[in-house]
Amino acid sequence: MRETQDVPIRHLIPVEFLEPNWRFWSFVFISILGSILIAEYRVPVYDGLTDPFYTPTVLILPLVVLFRLTCYAYRKDYHRHLFYHPNSCPSDKRIDNAGRIYTGETGFFRIENIHRYFMYTAWAILPFFYYDIYYSTVYSGSLTVTLGTIILTINAVAVTFYTFSCHSVRHLIGGYRDCTNCPVNKNSKNLIYRFQSKLNSHHEAIAWTSLIMFVFVDLFIRGMVAGIVPNIILIHRGF
Amino acid sequence: MEKVTVSVFRRDPEVDSEGRFVDYEIPVEEGMVVLDAVKYIERHVDPTLSIRWNCMAGKCGSCSAEINNRPSLMCKTRIDSIKGGKIKVSPMAAYPLIKDLVTDVSENWELLRKIPPFTPREGIDKPWRISQVDIERSKEFKKCIECFLCQDVCHVIREHHSGYFGPRHIVKAASLDMHPLDSLDRSEFLNKDAGMGYCNITKCCTEVCPEEIRITDNAIIPEKERVANISYDPLAMLIRSLKKGRREK
Numbered sequence: 506m507r508e509t510q511d512v513p514i515r516h517l518i519p520v521e522f523l524e525p526n527w528r529f530w531s532f533v534f535i536s537i538l539g540s541i542l543i544a545e546y547r548v549p550v551y552d553g554l555t556d557p558f559y560t561p562t563v564l565i566l567p568l569v570v571l572f573r574l575t576c577y578a579y580r581k582d583y584h585r586h587l588f589y590h591p592n593s594c595p596s597d598k599r600i601d602n603a604g605r606i607y608t609g610e611t612g613f614f615r616i617e618n619i620h621r622y623f624m625y626t627a628w629a630i631l632p633f634f635y636y637d638i639y640y641s642t643v644y645s646g647s648l649t650v651t652l653g654t655i656i657l658t659i660n661a662v663a664v665t666f667y668t669f670s671c672h673s674v675r676h677l678i679g680g681y682r683d684c685t686n687c688p689v690n691k692n693s694k695n696l697i698y699r700f701q702s703k704l705n706s707h708h709e710a711i712a713w714t715s716l717i718m719f720v721f722v723d724l725f726i727r728g729m730v731a732g733i734v735p736n737i738i739l740i741h742r743g744f
Numbered sequence: 745m746e747k748v749t750v751s752v753f754r755r756d757p758e759v760d761s762e763g764r765f766v767d768y769e770i771p772v773e774e775g776m777v778v779l780d781a782v783k784y785i786e787r788h789v790d791p792t793l794s795i796r797w798n799c800m801a802g803k804c805g806s807c808s809a810e811i812n813n814r815p816s817l818m819c820k821t822r823i824d825s826i827k828g829g830k831i832k833v834s835p836m837a838a839y840p841l842i843k844d845l846v847t848d849v850s851e852n853w854e855l856l857r858k859i860p861p862f863t864p865r866e867g868i869d870k871p872w873r874i875s876q877v878d879i880e881r882s883k884e885f886k887k888c889i890e891c892f893l894c895q896d897v898c899h900v901i902r903e904h905h906s907g908y909f910g911p912r913h914i915v916k917a918a919s920l921d922m923h924p925l926d927s928l929d930r931s932e933f934l935n936k937d938a939g940m941g942y943c944n945i946t947k948c949c950t951e952v953c954p955e956e957i958r959i960t961d962n963a964i965i966p967e968k969e970r971v972a973n974i975s976y977d978p979l980a981m982l983i984r985s986l987k988k989g990r991r992e993k
Binding site for chain 2: 580
């Protein structure tokens, strides 16, 4: 804990540079969101690849979407850049004002409080990412490692880090306790909690990396099946 | 000598119905902070300018203001760190104005009094001994200097008067809640009486905190998770009632 608390919050780009440009960042956020929706919505069914919108996969999609939507990291982004509550912390013009209805998380957004249940479903879905990696290496009947395998692996790792750096995990593995080492000198260091806290401090960056990766993988696979993107074979060995 | 123009908000509520920004030209010295510039105005240009300051070292939390709309401590903001050359200094907008850059933050003392105080667990041998690993979480919040910049930047307090106590007070409650020897759980109080549900995790408070306390990640979210435990998570509620039943047997 000491290491994470004493290190000043580092920003890749200084806040002073980002904040006055809230209009720009709102544009970026809405553009990314729009691109994801367009990319994921109803593409033609290619040979051998069924679109998630026409299979039972579509049933788990709301759970994944709700896990992301109720995530503490994304809440900041959509409340700031989409709803302008507030548009930015310091700004020349504060769009948020007393005249706009605001209920925070006491009205509709009360649903944020059950974030942990969507997290549990995310845990259940996680093994399938790894199954995909396994399947991508054996589908041809011999051991094959392709560019797709590497991309699937990076995606699976990003999603795993995202899922386990969650604030709800932090609460479950020790955040709820006030005392881990009582009475003193039990030599309990609470290492898992401390490690997870370190990961958690980068939750936002991990969240965006994994979301962009997620869409990229989807587009890669569709492109590959359509024959637009080549799937380079790196290792090919018979059993 | 190099000069800089500082635009300072001026208003005496007893005389002026509205405030105005007055430009002052100040000679720049190396390492100068905004508070130096404002003090220079008070000493050499206009002694009627009201400012509140004390330690000049970022530890008393007195010189809170908005510099180019960003809530900051005047003593921790160097003139040469402000890009664009324009320096606009105004009082904290979330609080009633007393005069010029001085605001009345006394409502915070009333709010702090409402938070249930430290209540040690019964039957602990004295002297109290606490392991370092356990005190660290609570200790981070003790760095708070009560500058109320987090309160000022919070849109819930500033624009929506919904009864939310604000980040400073959640930090105070969290410092007591996470104290290893404290017996109370204040999350229910924070949710019902302190309006914590109005916080939408936009992290502005964390961004402006001069003590770099990770207010949202380490105080507000853990408290919100505790609220979820008590009021929204049926599984946690069931486990708690089973444990309680076993204890009573």
